[in-house]
Amino acid sequence: MTPVEGSDTERAGPYRLLEFIGEGGMGVVRRGLDHRGHEVAVKLLKPELAVNADFRRRLAREVDTMRRVRSPYVAEVLDADVSAERPYVVTRFIKGSPLDDTVRASGPLSGEALRRLAAGLAEALVAIHGAGVVHRDLKPTNVMLVGGVPVVIDFGIAHAVDATRLTRLGQVVGTPGYMGPEIIEGATPGPAVDVYGWAATVTFAAIGRSPFGTGSLESVLARIASGRPDLDGVPPWLDPLLRAALERDPARRPSAPRLVERMRGAGPEVPVLPAAAEETLPDRTAPARRPSLRVYKVLAYVSIGGAAAACAVLPFLGGAGVVAAGWYLRAGDSAVRNRRVPVRTAGELVLAPTGGGRIRSTAMLVPAVTYAGLAATAVGTSLFVREKLEGTVASGGITKWTAVVFAYMILAGPRVMAPRRQLVRLLSALARDRRATARAGLLIAALAVGAAVAGWVLPPYWWPLPPPDRVLGRLADLAEDLIRDLG
Structure with a gap:
């Protein structure tokens, strides 16, 4: 134009x-x-x-x-x-x-x-x-x-x-x-x-x-x-x-x-x-027929489920990634809804967080992380108490479920709508016709299933941090040395 x-x-x-x-x-x-x-x-x-x-x-x-x-x-x-x-x-x-x-x-x-x-x-x-x-x-x-x-x-x-x-x-x-x-x-x-x-x-x-x-x-x-x-x-x-x-x-x-x-x-x-009217059209190649909005919502939930399952295998890296994703999606949602960021193309939607909402989304992330941390702690404590009473404490299983709950609560917990809303927008913009949506759905489903299987059969890996039990053991040794020195 x-x-x-x-x-x-x-x-x-x-x-x-x-x-x-x-x-x-x-x-x-x-x-x-x-x-x-x-x-x-x-x-x-x-x-x-x-x-x-x-x-x-x-x-x-x-x-x-x-x-x-x-x-x-x-x-x-x-x-x-x-x-x-x-x-x-x-x-x-x-x-x-x-x-x-x-x-x-x-x-x-x-x-x-x-x-x-x-x-x-x-x-x-x-x-x-x-x-x-x-x-x-x-x-x-x-x-x-x-x-x-x-x-x-x-x-x-x-x-x-x-x-x-x-x-x-x-x-x-x-x-x-x-x-x-x-x-x-x-x-x-x-x-x-x-x-x-x-x-x-x-x-x-x-x-x-x-x-x-x-x-x-x-x-x-x-x-x-x-x-x-x-x-x-x-x-x-x-x-x-x-x-x-x-x-x-x-x-x-x-x-x-x-x-x-x-x-x-x-x-x-x-x-x-006619050629004289072509300049009024931003995208003549865009398809008229698109999947239902429900399809993108389902894909969003599958993506979130896959991310949560990945945290069962990589609690530290996965948790850090989920927090970063939560910030990015919240910033994008805030920019689109409240800060007048235009969304004419998929690229503009992907870059929406750079247009506004960054400070607000950072402020919103603090209570979200706290909320998710409390929920994960409650779940982990409940599992620990139950297994302690049964005499079969397995720290790996407790760690997995704690990490999964933390990730899910960050992205899709009760009354947490901004990340899901922005993820639906992204999927809708990037997969704009039925064929592209089918390919994206198969890829997302495969990754989610792979993450779920890995989370079920593999022990949690805390790289680049040492395992929590080793850290706790080292802290206990330091405490004992300190008490001995003071005595």
Whole structure:
């Protein structure tokens, strides 16, 4: 992207704020410039949302998930600061025209232009849903056309707002005419609500109006509840798919991948963005389909389990490594969540601790190490007492379990979330598609199993320190010599 000159009168964190782009129920959007002079879109959340601590926590979790979405048909989240006085979310800046403006200015789309829009929006939903995100407010104003190719904007934030129930009396998160009946009925919306929004948006593009018309809120909601959309004027090749996607029952609507299949069957494959729009895409090679977030969480736990098992064999080196890893992961989590560190690439995420949060994570590590040390001491003491009563004291077994408990408590003990959270981010950034995730999973599982087997069958090695019993024996000899000398 080409750097752009601009005013330096207002800022949101490190971003210079320029002209207003738009305003919605959750805040205002401004064009901005990052530290390199590249254009971004900065969404500033409304003050009444910012004062709600629960909303900030939910938004932080949503932003973590939203960062995983990578698609040429989605304006990806580049950065966010949910701890600022006025929280903001930064996305890729789209140089295009909103779908509603295009249709009103030039008339409804048809033929190849309509196929391109419908297929591109379906591809966007595949990427969004694949990352575990539900848009919840897909509509013509949230679709930008770049050389005729759609790019979805403003996704994910509505989830955090709706979850905190911050809507005004009589107001819902969504736009009448484009939101599914499940939202109106107060049910928890899933990916099917975006399929509904897809159909309503494509209908608008095809005939220039919502499938449920306009008018008062009550009349539009009543038509939605009736389940009888007006698709008069929609091309015959598109009509059956739109009706299926507008089913009142979410379970009867096709999935986003099914929409992609049907659209490809209806016409040529979705074209790529024109060369003039290439500069707006940070990563055209990123895959749209990704593993579920649960997969990365499982891999994080397996990694932590393997690290803990390694400490059974190498208590000193393993324990020191776990403490260092705990500091690194805490610093990265603090930098990403609180210090406005952008996470556009895996490299920036790996280096996130250098951008901020180091002092805070060091301070947080002191009680964490103390907490883990007390837990490990309690476990070791309990094992010693039990074996002493049984008359079979085995210092090796006690040492192993003490080291394992210490390592686990540092990285994943009760209410210890920062290391796991940052580890999930790292795994998600480094293994970005299903094949890479499968390879990473096999490697992590093999290492974890190897560490567990070694921890079970091998005695603990204290290198570069001598074994504790030798140290204790030497201290006892020194004490005896001192008492003898004093006597």
